Amino acid sequence: MREKLDSLIDxxxxxxDYMCLNVLVQRDGETVYSRTAGYADKERNIPAREDTIFHLYSMSKPVTAAAVMKLWEDxxxxxxxxxxxxxxxxxxxxxxxxxxxxxxxxxxTIQDLLNMTSGIPYPEGEETPEMSRLFEEAMAKAEGPGAFGTVELANRxxxxxxxxxxxxxxRYGASADVLGAVVEVVSGMRFGEYLRREFFEPLGMEDTGFFIPPEKKDRLAVIYRMPSGSEPVPYHDKHLVILDSExxxxxxxxxxGLVSTAKDYAAFMTMLMRxxxxxxxxxxxxxxxxxxxxxxxxxxxxxTFDWPRLRGYTYGNLMRILESPQEQCVVCRKGEYGWDGWAGTYMEIHPEEKVCALIMTAQIDxxxxxxxxxxxxxxxxxxL
Known part of the structure; x- marks a missing residue:
């Protein structure tokens, strides 16, 4: 039966539909399915591999939520x-x-930030002119000496x-970015350092972080614009002030802000599942x-949690949680939770079945x- 999923992915x-896919499924921490297909870099003819590094974009949010939970627990x-x-x-x-x-x-409150009920939006053009101008300024300065730090951007x-x-x-917005600043203030260290100390290093997530070292740059999946009916085009802008920084x-x-591999992110998911x-x-x-x-x-x-594709879900701690499976047009069970990312990444955890499923890709539009x-x-x- 798994050959059918192989065929679908290919x-x-x-x-x-996708430039590349890296699909990983684990049950109780053991890999029961893994498949890669397509190109991590079409122009250079580099295929996707198990160790391809992907921009997580909003799939960074569950990691941020876990960091806040750790500070709360402590x-x-x-x-x-x-x-x-x-x-x-x-x-x-x-x-x-x-x-x-x-x-x-x-x-x-901190819980407002975790629930996206703070009122802090993302930059959305004329609807949020001040926030849009701020992020434009932050992007313009991002690679220079005047770049905003995590706390400085939150203060702005x-x-x-x-x-x-x-x-x-x-309302979906920049609350998680503000939480990153809260972690820095409370922990007394940079956000990335706190994540490394508390999660990444002990979990063996050696390819996860806020930058890509030069020796790993060839493993980074290129993000492609893939509008229907048009040829894929590599995307190199700094969406939400996210860089391909070395x-x-x-x-x-x-x-x-995070980048990661399927193997690394599955280690984080397994920790939550257990x-x-x-x-x-x-x-x-x-x-x-x-x-x-x-x-x-x-x-x-x-x-007001009214995204059509999330019918049947509620929200909390920067993630969706399934309450009414009958409202989803997929095979699923109550209690499934997770999130996804702007460039197509997707994760879900099924606590009762002890299953983690992960889709890694790199495309927009x-x-x-x-x-x-x-x-x-x-x-x-x-x-399964």
């Missing part, structure tokens, strides 16, 4: 703490309501308006992981929900 790359912060306790620059942040700037009525975000009063709605970048984005334990070491308490994988939106907030559903259904039907 055909999706061959017919242009008693170094409380989830109901006001953000201003760690980043005082947010004290005077206004809210845009009906075209006017009005005072904020309540504090942003504090000067832009919220799009709603904290805690009243859900050294530690000034801004270490908790929302989108409720915080891996290789005989405890990273998080089981109760912490159970909290991490739980939905935390109120009924009012849930009404192509609506691949149908192809992804085919892959997810294939994993369930032909592997």
């Amino acid at each position: 055909s999706l790359c061959r017919q242009g 008693g170094l912060l409380d989830l109901m703490d006001p953000l201003t306790r760690y980043l005082p620059a947010f004290r005077e942040q206004p809210v845009r309501e009906d075209g006017r700037l009005v005072p904020r009525q309540s504090e942003i 975000i504090a000067q832009t308006p919220l799009v709603f009063q904290p805690g009243t709605r859900w 050294t530690e970048p000034a801004f270490q984005s908790g929302g989108a 409720e915080g334990t891996s290789g005989g070491r405890r990273y998080l308490h089981p109760a912490t992981v159970r909290f991490l994988r739980s939905g935390h939106l109120t009924p009012r907030q849930q009404e 192509r609506e691949n929900d149908c192809a992804r559903r085919m892959l997810r259904n294939g994993i369930y039907r032909w592997v």
Whole structure:
């Protein structure tokens, strides 16, 4: 039966749905399926391999959530703490309501940031002019001596308006980037260093971080623009201030900055699947992981969690959590959780079945929900 999934993966790359795919499925930490197809770099004729490095983009968010959970578990912060306790620059942040700037009525909490209920948006053109200008400035300075650091960019975000009063709605935005700054303030070290010390090094995630050393650059998958009906074009812009940097970048984005391999990221997923334990070491308490994988939106907030492809899910701690499988047009079970990335990466963890499934790729500008559903259904039907 697994040959059917092999054939599907090969055909999706061959017919242009994906430039490359690296699909990995593990049960209780053991690999039960692995397949690579397509090109990591079409122009240089480099095929995708098991050790190909991918930009995670928003699949960085679950890692950031785990870091915050670790600080919470260690008693170094409380989830109901006001953000201003760690980043005082947010004290005077206004809210845009009906075209006017009005005072904020309540504090942003750490849990608001984890639930995307803070009111902090992503840059979205004319709808968020101040945030859009800030990210344009950050991108222009990203590779020079004036590059914004993680805390500095968060403090600049504090000067832009919220799009709603904290805690009243859900909206995807730069909350995870602000959480990266909180981790730096609380831990007293750079965000990337904290992740290395607490997770990456002990988990053996040697190809995961915020930059790609020169000796590994040839393993990095090129991101392709792949609009339907057009030839793929390599993408080299700095989306959300994310660089192909060979050294530690000034801004270490908790929302989108990490690169990793399938093997590395699966090690992180397995740790979560095993409720915080891996290789005989405890990273998080089981109760912490159970909290991490739980939905935390109120009924009012849930009404605005309205992405069509996430029908049946709720949200919490920077991840989706499946509550109503019957609303998803895929074979799935209640309790599945995970997230995905701007360039096509996708992860899901099934705690009851002890299964982790991971799709790594590198492309934008192509609506691949149908192809992804085919892959997810294939994993369930032909592997598990």
